[in-house]
Amino acid sequence: MMRNAQSLVDALREPGMVLSLDGACWTDLISIARAESLIGSLAHRLTGIEVPEQVQPVLKDAIQATDLARRQALWEADCARRALTSLNCKTVLMKGTAYVAADLDAGVGRSIGDLDIMVARDELSAVEELLLDAGWEWVKPDPYDDQYYRDHMHELPPLIHRERDRMIDVHHTTLPLTAGPTPNAGAMLENAVRLDSGLYVMAPADMLLHSIAHLFADGDLAGGLRNLWDIDQLIRQFAQVDDNFWMELGARAKLHQLEPHLARSLRLTALLYGTPVCENLAGPAKVTDNLYIHRLLARDGWGRENRKFTRQAFYIRSHWLRMPPLMLARHLWTKWRKA
Amino acid sequence: MAGLHHLYLTVGPARFRVASTWQRPLDQLAALYGDYPASQDSYADFTVRLEPEKPWRRYIRPSVHISGDFWLPDAAPLPLNQSLLAAEMGMNLQMALGWRRHLLLHASSVEKDGKALLMTGLSGSGKSTLSAMLAEKGWRFMGDEFALLNPDTGMMHSFPRLISLKNEAIAAMQAILPESRFGPLMTGTPKGDIRHIIPPADAVQKMADTARPALLLFPRFGYDPILRHMGKSEIFVRLTQASTNYVALGETGFRTLTKFVDTVPTKAMDYQSGEQAEELIDSLWNKLS
Numbered sequence: 001m002m003r004n005a006q007s008l009v010d011a012l013r014e015p016g017m018v019l020s021l022d023g024a025c026w027t028d029l030i031s032i033a034r035a036e037s038l039i040g041s042l043a044h045r046l047t048g049i050e051v052p053e054q055v056q057p058v059l060k061d062a063i064q065a066t067d068l069a070r071r072q073a074l075w076e077a078d079c080a081r082r083a084l085t086s087l088n089c090k091t092v093l094m095k096g097t098a099y100v101a102a103d104l105d106a107g108v109g110r111s112i113g114d115l116d117i118m119v120a121r122d123e124l125s126a127v128e129e130l131l132l133d134a135g136w137e138w139v140k141p142d143p144y145d146d147q148y149y150r151d152h153m154h155e156l157p158p159l160i161h162r163e164r165d166r167m168i169d170v171h172h173t174t175l176p177l178t179a180g181p182t183p184n185a186g187a188m189l190e191n192a193v194r195l196d197s198g199l200y201v202m203a204p205a206d207m208l209l210h211s212i213a214h215l216f217a218d219g220d221l222a223g224g225l226r227n228l229w230d231i232d233q234l235i236r237q238f239a240q241v242d243d244n245f246w247m248e249l250g251a252r253a254k255l256h257q258l259e260p261h262l263a264r265s266l267r268l269t270a271l272l273y274g275t276p277v278c279e280n281l282a283g284p285a286k287v288t289d290n291l292y293i294h295r296l297l298a299r300d301g302w303g304r305e306n307r308k309f310t311r312q313a314f315y316i317r318s319h320w321l322r323m324p325p326l327m328l329a330r331h332l333w334t335k336w337r338k339a
Numbered sequence: 340m341a342g343l344h345h346l347y348l349t350v351g352p353a354r355f356r357v358a359s360t361w362q363r364p365l366d367q368l369a370a371l372y373g374d375y376p377a378s379q380d381s382y383a384d385f386t387v388r389l390e391p392e393k394p395w396r397r398y399i400r401p402s403v404h405i406s407g408d409f410w411l412p413d414a415a416p417l418p419l420n421q422s423l424l425a426a427e428m429g430m431n432l433q434m435a436l437g438w439r440r441h442l443l444l445h446a447s448s449v450e451k452d453g454k455a456l457l458m459t460g461l462s463g464s465g466k467s468t469l470s471a472m473l474a475e476k477g478w479r480f481m482g483d484e485f486a487l488l489n490p491d492t493g494m495m496h497s498f499p500r501l502i503s504l505k506n507e508a509i510a511a512m513q514a515i516l517p518e519s520r521f522g523p524l525m526t527g528t529p530k531g532d533i534r535h536i537i538p539p540a541d542a543v544q545k546m547a548d549t550a551r552p553a554l555l556l557f558p559r560f561g562y563d564p565i566l567r568h569m570g571k572s573e574i575f576v577r578l579t580q581a582s583t584n585y586v587a588l589g590e591t592g593f594r595t596l597t598k599f600v601d602t603v604p605t606k607a608m609d610y611q612s613g614e615q616a617e618e619l620i621d622s623l624w625n626k627l628s
Contacts, residue, residue, distance in 0.1 A: 023381035027356055031386045034408045054354075054382035061439040068589045302343055302358050303386055303408060 002028040002301030005225060008036060009272050009297070012229060015045050026055050028301030035303040036225045040066030040109030066109045073097045073112040076166050080117060081199050083134035087126055090200050092118040092192045094171065094210060098201040099230070102193075106233035111226075114158070114167040120189055121172035128156060128170065136161050136168060144334055152178045152327075174210045174256075175217055178327060181257035183213060188256075204238040204245065205252040209262065216261040220311070220318035224296045225272075231265055232273040239276070246278040253281070268292055343388070347378035348430075351487065351498040351546050352440065355430050356383035360390045360397055364422035371423075371501055371522050371535060374543050385409070385437060387429035392416045405429045409436035421525045424533055427501065434485055434498075435583035441487035441496055442588060442595045445581045446555075448486040448495060449478035454553035454627070455495040456620065457486050457603075459581045462530070465560040465616070468508040471536060472613050473620070475515060480542035481550065490588070490595040493602070494549040499542040501535040509534045511613070553627055555605040558616065562609035566619055569607050575600045 007029050010017050021029065033039040043059035043066075051059065077097050084091055092098075094116035099107030119127050136159035138146070149157040155171040173185035188210075192200040202210060211234065215227040238245045253262040266282035267289055269275040295314050298307035305311060319328055343358040346365050359365050387407040391397040401419035407429055414432075417425045434443060446459035447470035456478070458466040467483040474480035480499055487496035501522065504512055509524070509532060522535035557569065557577070578596055579585050585592040606623060610616040 027381060027383045027386065030383075031408055052382070054380065057440055058384055061437070064439055065587065068587065071589070302388060304388070304390075 002032065003306075004297040005032050005036060005299040006297055008032045008038060008042070008225065008299075011042060012038070012045055013272075013274050015049050018046060018049060018051060023052075023054070026052065030055070030058055031301065031303035032299050035299055035305075037111045037223060038226050038229060040069075040111055041226075041229060042109070044109035063109065066111060069110075069112045070100045070107065072166075073100055073115065076115045076164070076168075077101060077117075077199060078197065079134070079161075079164070080115060080131070080168060081197065083130050083136075084127060087123065087130060089119055089123045089127065090189055090192060092189060092200040092202060094118055094202070095214070095230075098207065099234075101195055101197070101199060102201045104234065105237045106230045108233075110230070114169055116169045116171060118171040118174070118185070118189070121185065124156065124170070124172050131159055131168065131170070135163055139167065142338075144338065148331070152176060174213050179217055181213070181217060181261070183209070183256035183258065187252075204234070204242065205249045206256075208234045208238065208249065209252055209256055209258050212261050212265045213256070213258055216264055217258070218318070220315040221292070221295050222305075222311075228265070228269050228272060228296065232269045232275045235266075235269065235275050235277065246281060249278075250281050264289070264292070268296070272296070343390075347381060347383060348372055349376045349378060350430070350500050351482070352496055353385070353430075353434060353438065353498065354378065354383045355433065356381075356386045357426055357429070358386060358388050359422070359426070361401070361403075361419065361422060363419065364389060364403075364426045367423045367522065368426055371537055374537070374540065385430070385433035387426065387433060389422060389425050389429065405432065407433055409433050411436075415529070417528070421528050421533075423522060423535070424525055424528055427503065427535070430500070431484060438487075438584060439588060441489055442585065442592055442599075443583045444486040444488060444578060445484070445583065446486040447483040448481040448497075448550075449473045450481055450495075450497075450548075450550040451478050451624075453550055455481060455486075455550035456624070457495070457552060457555045458558050459486075459555070459578070460557050460559065463560065464558050465508075465610075466558055467503060467505070468511065469558060469613070469616055471502045471504065471508075471512055472515075473617070474502075474539050474542065476617070479545060479548075480538045485583075488552070488595055488599060489549070490591050492549070493552070493595070493598060495552050496549055497542070497546045499538045499546050502538060504534050504536060506531045512536060552599065552603045554623060555603050556620070556623075557605070557607040559607065559609045561611060564611060564615040564619060565609045566623065567607040567609075569605055571600050574605050 033042045039062040043062040046059060077093055093101050096110050096112035097115055139158045139160050146157050154173045154176050155169050159168050174183045188202055188206045191203040191206060193203055194200055211230050215224055253259045262281060263283040266277040270277045295310050298305055298311055300306045344362050344365050345356055345358040346369060348355045385408050389403050392402045392404045396402045402416040403419060403422045403425040404416045405414050405425050405428055444459060446457045447466040448455050448457045449470050458469055460466050470480060470483045481497040482499050483502045484500060485498050487498050489496060520536050525533045608619055
């Protein structure tokens, strides 16, 4: 029985390793990869490897499922584009939808749930109105939650489309307003790259930094292996096509106040996925890197999250990062009373 | 973290690893699935997990939370004496959310002379009971939960899990089957009383045999016996609702289902007793080419 997700990381990093797995190990690996939403990426990575015939259909299913996710994500993005046409604003796709829309390696086999877009903050209410007109509705009609989102978050409260049952998150920046770092949303919008469809994606360095901010400054690292795989794939592709990528990345990290986060993520992705990274930006290894690795690999062969204490610590940390202590206390008190 | 007991099950084309905090549901599964092919190699398409909702619920008022490779966020836990049902629901859940090799129809199916009869309808329509009954009268039982339609060949594949009898159907089958074919009686489940029966031996021995879909029925229990014509568009829409993975299969699902609707004769069937249903089915079946 596998005790952590190391085998998934190994298989993504060095697909040939799967040749040594027996049936029980494969069953563990598949459960882990599904739980981490990396089964599609794994299936693509294993193309061309002689996997056992019992496993082939599982991998084929995963590829087909993510093919459909890709089509649906692009369709959903186009629905949003059509809803916002009259506003003529820059609509920037984010995360998974951006990766597939820009046809990046990070989008290959990726599972995609909600549609995430970013618009300028002063366009937010106009965007909101047009989306409501086009059939999206509020998911959380709770007044406290609604006000909380509007006052302190980097996005509108989530909207769901009443016919297609798909969620959209409309961002105006990349991190909660209460978080420590304040990425420069204006600069991200300014540099965004226009696609043929008329939609935008972030410029390479910003796209990578958003992925990093999402993982290391905004969450409890649940599902972090997938996010870190995005980071690995983005880095490999961007660094290969642009000699100035690392310089640009360093400058943008400074601008967005994400230098320590960038450094941490470069060290972790190099450690786990063997990503070739710029050593200057990655900085010296820290003892706490091991804690992060411990947290990221917390998944056993049954597909369960384990290492409860570590996970809890990172969960508390994630709230700590998002808001100052007094505000956190008030927030948790309100949520507790309502529960 | 507590270790899990586990066993492997093969049902038709699908292989499951069922993992559980408690040995009890696994012992029950092992007894009821005793004649199914045993796993030689520990591969599985899906893992099902049965665990306490909270760690202390392992011992105090034990409650079984169903999860696995595929899961629903709001699945209600079941008491430990219904853990067999939890295991069966867990396997259904994996198929419904994760299986892509066939178009899944929520239907029972039986086979004769290489041709399959499918019965679909809402819960309480009697599709499960009818399939169990026909299975004792010369038909081969193919499944009472999911009918698996192959997108490439249009053939039906068998998924002969335990047959799940509910409420009045339990007594009806107890009248004709020996006690050894029955699993434990579970009372007060979300669907009332439930008792599983082991499918006939040939259903398990021939579970790899496919059949050409030859007749589709929408049975409805409790009305004067009659066969009614159904329009193709109605059949199509009702089957999209009866399929758990029609949307997930995208264009393949559409192609497979439209071909099925175009080629398979279909009737709505009202009936008040097993004998009536059997008569109506025979009258239709004998007219098939």
